[in-house]
Amino acid sequence: MAKRAGTGDLKSGNILVPTRACDDRSVVTPYFICGPTASGKSAIALEMAEKLDGEIVNADAFQLYRGLEIVSAAPSALELARCPHHLYGILDPTESTDAQLYVNLAEPVITEIQARGKTPIITGGSGLYLKFLTHGAAPLPTADAVLRAKMDSQTLEELVLQLIELDPVEASRTALQNRRFVSRALEICILSDQKASDLRDGWEAKTAAISSNLRGIVIQRTRPDLHSRIALRTKTMLDEGAMEEVAALVDVSTNCEKAIGFREIRALLKGEIDRPTCEELINAATRQYAKRQETWFRRETWLTPQVA
RNA sequence: GGCCCGAUAGCUCAGUCGGUAGAGCAGUGGAUUGAAAAUUCACGUGUCGGCGGUUCAAAUCCGUCUCGGGCCA
Numbered sequence: 001m002a003k004r005a006g007t008g009d010l011k012s013g014n015i016l017v018p019t020r021a022c023d024d025r026s027v028v029t030p031y032f033i034c035g036p037t038a039s040g041k042s043a044i045a046l047e048m049a050e051k052l053d054g055e056i057v058n059a060d061a062f063q064l065y066r067g068l069e070i071v072s073a074a075p076s077a078l079e080l081a082r083c084p085h086h087l088y089g090i091l092d093p094t095e096s097t098d099a100q101l102y103v104n105l106a107e108p109v110i111t112e113i114q115a116r117g118k119t120p121i122i123t124g125g126s127g128l129y130l131k132f133l134t135h136g137a138a139p140l141p142t143a144d145a146v147l148r149a150k151m152d153s154q155t156l157e158e159l160v161l162q163l164i165e166l167d168p169v170e171a172s173r174t175a176l177q178n179r180r181f182v183s184r185a186l187e188i189c190i191l192s193d194q195k196a197s198d199l200r201d202g203w204e205a206k207t208a209a210i211s212s213n214l215r216g217i218v219i220q221r222t223r224p225d226l227h228s229r230i231a232l233r234t235k236t237m238l239d240e241g242a243m244e245e246v247a248a249l250v251d252v253s254t255n256c257e258k259a260i261g262f263r264e265i266r267a268l269l270k271g272e273i274d275r276p277t278c279e280e281l282i283n284a285a286t287r288q289y290a291k292r293q294e295t296w297f298r299r300e301t302w303l304t305p306q307v308a
Numbered sequence: 309g310g311c312c313c314g315a316u317a318g319c320u321c322a323g324u325c326g327g328u329a330g331a332g333c334a335g336u337g338g339a340u341u342g343a344a345a346a347u348u349c350a351c352g353u354g355u356c357g358g359c360g361g362u363u364c365a366a367a368u369c370c371g372u373c374u375c376g377g378g379c380c381a
Contacts, residue, residue, distance in 0.1 A: 028350080037345075062345060098342040125341085128344050138341055175339070180349040184341090201340075223336095260345045284334070289345050295338065 018141035030110060030120040032059075032134070032216025034297050035126050036290035038229045039219040039308055042075050045123040049083040052119040057109055058087040059124025061134065062157040062259045064102070065091050065207040067249055070242045071261045073233060086113075096255040098143060099132040106133055122216075129295035135210050138203040143184075151183045159183055166190075169197035230286045234279055237261065243269060260285045 033045050045056050062072040066089040086109045113120045159182045164171045166189040188196035246265040261282045266280040
């Protein structure tokens with residue numbers, strides 16, 4: 001395992017690449033394949049796996065789930081057979097997950113692949129998960145379900161006032177209209193009994209140098225191309241069992257039920273909407289998601305754009 | 309053929325007493341460190357169906373034509 005010097009208490013994001021200092025050639029640098037949904041990451045990942053003698057590691061928040069294969073557009077059995085795949089269908093739909101949990105799952109898998117002398121091909125579109133994996137997590141307390149439930153019952157204004165009182169600096173940096181961001185900042189203050197602004201402060205500087213040692217691509221397509229691929233995929237999903245899949249998912253975590261298509265297909269199953277409406281709702285949600293992903297990956301300048 | 313209703317942003321529609329128009333959705337751009345397929349911010353010029361007319365001024369009133377939808381023949 002290569003440990004980067006000078007990253008201090010960074011828990012992760014520093015074990016994946018050889019350090020420049022020792023230039024450890026025995027560690028195989030992972031290869032990242034990113035891009036918006038429906039851009040064709042899986043196909044390229046398979047190609048790369050064959051070219052680089054690699055194994056594929058999932059970086060998609062919803063393909064982690066078992067029983068959500070069709071809706072989450074996970075690799076098919078045929079694709080899975082072409083090379084070793086990791087972290088697909090490993091969570092129960094009743095479970096929740098988060099970025100740190102993902103890293104905890106992914107890091108051992110990646111180092112193990114490296115230990116076998118194979119190339120980890122990390123592919124997926126969950127920007128935050130990838131960011132945690134590549135750049136590590138700030139030393140912050142983990143989410144607390146009880147506290148979150150309590151905060152969910154408060155108005156945004158109440159939360160904002162509390163944050164301003166506990167940590168005015170963090171409040172000034174936070175988008176105060178964004179309930180998620182406000183409650184997370186507040187949660188950090190309450191759980192750690194420290195200021196979120198202090199805890200987050202040094203972190204960004206520490207991660208600044210990491211990008212230069214990462215390698216990977218971000219797949220780019222024109223919007224019309226991407227939109228037509230999305231429409232085709234939605235149609236295929238619905239034609240090939242997405243309704244049965246959702247019907248079978250009775251007990252799901254609130255996390256899991258946020259999968260695009262889940263609510264829409266449930267409404268279709270209940271007869272609240274018709275098939276064309278369902279398809280269009282899924283398409284629109286997917287297009288919007290793809291746009292957000294493009295915005296996210298645009299900032300990951302270490303990724304080499306690859307026009308598909 | 310006669311009568312009635314409608315025609316306004318890509319879509320669905322609002323628009324008061326005449327003062328040249330604005331919502332939702334879609335779309336575009338941004339943010340983003342433990343819910344992220346989440347959450348959130350910003351962005352609205354369009355022959356107001358066409359042509360005439362009245363008026364200082366027409367999406368708005370009048371006439372007429374076109375296209376929908378309905379009712380009566």
